[in-house]
Amino acid sequence: MNKSYAGNVTDHAYSEARPAQPKKMVNKSVPGKGKQLASQIIPPLVVLLLFVGGWEFIGRLIGIAPYLLPKPSDIFLAARDNIGNLMVSVGTTVMEAVIGFAVSVVLGISLAILLALSKMVERSVYPYAIILQTIPIVAIAPIIVIWFGAGLNAIVIISFLISFFPILSNTLIGLNSTEQNMKNLFYLYNATKFQTIMKLRIPAALPYIVAGLKISCSLSVVGAIVGEYIAGIGGGKGGLGYAITIAASRLQTPYLFACGLSAAILGVLFFLLVNQASKWLLSSWHESAMNHSN
Amino acid sequence: MTLQSAQQLAAPYSSESKGLLVHLDHVDKIYPNGTVAVQNANLRAGEGEFLCFVGPSGCGKSTIFNMITGLTSHTAGELAVLGTTPREARKQNEIAFVFQEHTLLPWANLLENVTLPLKLRGVPQSVRKEEGERVLELVGLKEHMKVLPRQLSGGMKMRVSIARALISRPKLLLMDEPFGALDEITRQTLQDELLSIWQREKKMTVLFITHNVFEAVFLSTKVVVMTPRPGKIAQMIDIPVPFPRGEDFRTTPEFSDYVRAVSGALNH
Numbered sequence: 001m002n003k004s005y006a007g008n009v010t011d012h013a014y015s016e017a018r019p020a021q022p023k024k025m026v027n028k029s030v031p032g033k034g035k036q037l038a039s040q041i042i043p044p045l046v047v048l049l050l051f052v053g054g055w056e057f058i059g060r061l062i063g064i065a066p067y068l069l070p071k072p073s074d075i076f077l078a079a080r081d082n083i084g085n086l087m088v089s090v091g092t093t094v095m096e097a098v099i100g101f102a103v104s105v106v107l108g109i110s111l112a113i114l115l116a117l118s119k120m121v122e123r124s125v126y127p128y129a130i131i132l133q134t135i136p137i138v139a140i141a142p143i144i145v146i147w148f149g150a151g152l153n154a155i156v157i158i159s160f161l162i163s164f165f166p167i168l169s170n171t172l173i174g175l176n177s178t179e180q181n182m183k184n185l186f187y188l189y190n191a192t193k194f195q196t197i198m199k200l201r202i203p204a205a206l207p208y209i210v211a212g213l214k215i216s217c218s219l220s221v222v223g224a225i226v227g228e229y230i231a232g233i234g235g236g237k238g239g240l241g242y243a244i245t246i247a248a249s250r251l252q253t254p255y256l257f258a259c260g261l262s263a264a265i266l267g268v269l270f271f272l273l274v275n276q277a278s279k280w281l282l283s284s285w286h287e288s289a290m291n292h293s294n
Numbered sequence: 295m296t297l298q299s300a301q302q303l304a305a306p307y308s309s310e311s312k313g314l315l316v317h318l319d320h321v322d323k324i325y326p327n328g329t330v331a332v333q334n335a336n337l338r339a340g341e342g343e344f345l346c347f348v349g350p351s352g353c354g355k356s357t358i359f360n361m362i363t364g365l366t367s368h369t370a371g372e373l374a375v376l377g378t379t380p381r382e383a384r385k386q387n388e389i390a391f392v393f394q395e396h397t398l399l400p401w402a403n404l405l406e407n408v409t410l411p412l413k414l415r416g417v418p419q420s421v422r423k424e425e426g427e428r429v430l431e432l433v434g435l436k437e438h439m440k441v442l443p444r445q446l447s448g449g450m451k452m453r454v455s456i457a458r459a460l461i462s463r464p465k466l467l468l469m470d471e472p473f474g475a476l477d478e479i480t481r482q483t484l485q486d487e488l489l490s491i492w493q494r495e496k497k498m499t500v501l502f503i504t505h506n507v508f509e510a511v512f513l514s515t516k517v518v519v520m521t522p523r524p525g526k527i528a529q530m531i532d533i534p535v536p537f538p539r540g541e542d543f544r545t546t547p548e549f550s551d552y553v554r555a556v557s558g559a560l561n562h
């Protein structure tokens with residue numbers, strides 16, 4: 001009886017296992033990948049080329065002064081002529097944004113865990129986090145400059161303030177959305193509060209945390225530039241925000257455009273980097289990271 | 295009856311409940327919102343018994359389980375699990391649970407999932423691996439121990455969930471509609487598997503909730519029939535058919551008789 005039973009189980013398990021997913025998914029994604037990528041990249045690229053070409057063409061046709069509306073070629077030349085300064089500015093802004101983002105990640109996630117550990121603490125602290133979030137940064141920034149002095153510290157703090165809240169709120173929502181069933185399971189197996197947080201609630205919140213990171217990384221770049229705009233030179237060298245204020249005051253419009261474009265590219269690159277990192281983080285279990293390229 | 299409960303209060307864990315794994319004596323459960331979920335429930339589950347709870351939705355089956363596991367407390371009567379309070383009983387690591395949903399961690403592979411109860415207790419890695427392989431072998435999934443749950447079918451996930459419950463060699467196994475979401479064929483296969491695991495363990499007591507009268511009769515040594523509003527244990531029906539019960543048991547006239555008896559009790 002026992003023997004035939006054991007045989008039965010294995011047979012059954014095998015027949016069920018055969019249509020399991022992973023092989024299929026690998027097969028599908030390998031030949032499809034190049035094509036898919038091309039179909040994703042080519043249409044926006046065409047739009048970009050048409051737009052830049054049209055802009056250049058109309059600019060030349062009408063002959064608008066470059067300080068009012070520079071043509072793409074003006075912007076390119078301005079960037080090339082000032083490439084040294086531009087690179088220094090980009091580097092400075094990158095450093096500030098990365099520090100601001102890193103501080104947001106560490107403080108945002110730790111505070112969310114603290115709040116999630118105690119409903120009491122959450123109820124008493126979280127409303128203030130929301131209120132703080134609604135105060136416009138331009139109102140807070142001058143105070144920060146007064147307290148911490150113009151320069152790197154103030155800029156990093158402003159970048160942090162802008163990018164902090166999405167991480168905090170997303171992580172908190174994630175930590176609070178653990179299924180009741182799963183919590184019961186841990187409770188019934190006598191898990192400590194610490195074990196439940198580390199082995200259940202944090203891993204379960206990962207998709208939410210990652211969504212927060214994606215929002216915050218672009219915001220940290222915006223925050224750094226706003227900070228430079230208000231607090232000036234960071235780390236001894238001016239960042240993009242600083243370069244933009246200078247270029248604007250000198251009517252160097254093509255260079256101003258070059259700085260703005262660099263900031264945009266920076267934000268996008270930072271986002272792509274974080275996006276890639278989150279895919280890697282989630283790949284072990286979260287399905288949306290595997291199915292959609294979002 | 296009031297006198298009796300007063301006596302029980304004076305001597306909470308009478309010698310009577312010593313040999314029993316679960317002992318409910320005039321137990322009531324009234325939720326704070328006033329719902330009388332369970333009224334005057336009396337139940338004794340001894341070593342090696344397989345009790346199936348049947349009854350319509352809302353008759354308090356899960357509530358009885360939640361009181362036994364200590365997820366919620368009873369509001370009147372006496373309740374002993376492993377001869378002590380549910381809270382104390384749970385700390386002995388002799389009780390295991392299977393829910394209707396498989397409740398597997400999606401980011402952990404099968405081996406990590408089934409060994410979770412041991413990990414939470416701080417059992418060393420080498421022992422965990424050995425025990426994990428043992429229980430996965432029991433449910434026929436040892437070759438898949440590095441696989442993630444999402445790569446499995448519903449039936450396989452339920453097997454993993456059962457394996458996880460078996461890992462600590464529990465004296466008492468509580469299963470709340472474990473096969474409710476499965477198709478009929480998978481359900482019957484798992485019923486057979488569960489019975490042979492239970493027979494091997496010999497001393498394990500199983501409490502099993504189901505909506506399915508056929509399932510209840512096929513599996514159990516005793517069927518506990520419950521009726522709703524308020525939730526009551528209406529009748530206990532012994533199924534004194536020897537094990538192993540093969541597939542042919544399902545087609546015997548004896549089987550139909552028991553099914554009819556249970557259905558009758560349900561409709562009273």
Ligand SMILES: Nc1ncnc2c1ncn2[C@@H]1O[C@H](COP(=O)(O)OP(=O)(O)OP(=O)(O)O)[C@@H](O)[C@H]1O
Nearest residue numbers: 325327329331350351352353354355356357358525
């Ligand atoms: N936490 C709660 N608070 C208030 N009422 C509850 C709570 N949990 C359950 N109930 C009520 O108690 C009664 C019994 O519920 P219970 O979940 O035990 O039923 P059940 O027999 O398990 O039903 P099902 O077969 O649908 O799972 C129901 O009327 C239900 O609405």
Ligand SMILES: [Mg+2]
Nearest residue numbers: 355356357470
């Ligand atoms: Mg239920």
